[in-house]
Amino acid sequence: MIYADKKNHRPGRPSKERAGYSETREILLRAGMEVLTEKGFSSAGIDEILRRVGVPKGSFYHFFGSKESFGAELIGLYSAYFANKLDRFLLDITLPPLQRIRAFTDYARSGMAHHNYKRGCLAGNLGQEMGALPESFREQLKAVFQDWQSRFAACLEEAKEVGDISADADCQQLAATFWIGWEGAILRAKLEGSPYPLDLYADFFLSGLPR
């Protein structure tokens, strides 16, 4: 549980050395990330997030214009954080390309286990919710998947160069397919409370790649 010491949230202008940085703001983003990866956007209450970290509402609306813009910022943070994680695996030249993909899915697997299969993918959560979300999220979420897909496709291109997948494979398309199904696997892993869906899908995807 993340929460800040009471004395970190007291009124008044912050001291000068902390200019441009606010711990409270970061705490709110952190807590928001936790809640939104678990419950999505619509079901997540500002009040709940605030209670969790002992920050009063005034602070929230000081730092963020609205719940919507808070969500947009979270999507941006999550996207970047995750892209980074992806690169760490998919660009790992100590492994052959397809094993990097496996390393990534294993990592995700253990991440879900670590949170008891309660937290999913923020982008997947909000994507599913689009029917009830501000339309402004749609393009942002599409761009997130496009970004991840490109990184994934680059790894598949390497696999192609190495000859691990067939020379006429459409890597962008395969990468798109991976994410389409992978989000489904996360969804089911959350529902079942088990890594099995992740394993099943990762195995199927990797063994289904054109040779």
Next chain:
Amino acid sequence: MIYADKKNHRPGRPSKERAGYSETREILLRAGMEVLTEKGFSSAGIDEILRRVGVPKGSFYHFFGSKESFGAELIGLYSAYFANKLDRFLLDITLPPLQRIRAFTDYARSGMAHHNYKRGCLAGNLGQEMGALPESFREQLKAVFQDWQSRFAACLEEAKEVGDISADADCQQLAATFWIGWEGAILRAKLEGSPYPLDLYADFFLSGLPR
């Protein structure tokens, strides 16, 4: 838009010939299905459903004990309705097994297009929402997927008998994989407002089956 004539919703005990049947009840279930397939459970408002069909709130809580039990009934209805649709395709002996699967995905594809990619799969929606849902839904949803999976596996078994997939394929496992990824495809189709994710995944799945 479904709504009932005002005069169909007036107070008082209903006439005898309609014993055991309530049009209002069915109208509520229908409207609920529409809203929940679009927005999921948490974001769906009782008031919104009621307004949509011009039924007062008292009726809702007369027929359904709570929003939760309303949702449970909808899951049951959806599951049965969908199992039926599945059988219509997967047991269609006029087609070879794998073509039946293709026929099903094509049907789903046109269904999503017909609703402008706004409505998804009720089970998928609620599965994704589990983090914010009554825990009682979990087992019910797991059972729904298990049911669909069994029907799908039976079709794959037929494909095995015909020799369209390899003799040592694990059909239950393949069927599980199909649904895992298929829900992801529906999610993405909703987000992108396009049938492309469905096509991509269906193609990959069918061509990835062990021969």
Next chain:
DNA sequence: GCAGTAATTAGACCGACCGTCTATAAATGT
């Protein structure tokens, strides 16, 4: 055909939540 009961609608009510707004507190700048 009247009293009592059953089925349904009507909508008031309470609490929760989002977003706003005013007041206050602490640090800075002049």
Next chain:
DNA sequence: ACATTTATAGACGGTCGGTCTAATTACTGC
């Protein structure tokens, strides 16, 4: 010192979800 900037404090209005009681209509038995 005094005004200004930055942030916290939390009350408030409007809306919505879920529950509950009252009112309304039909049926049942006598």
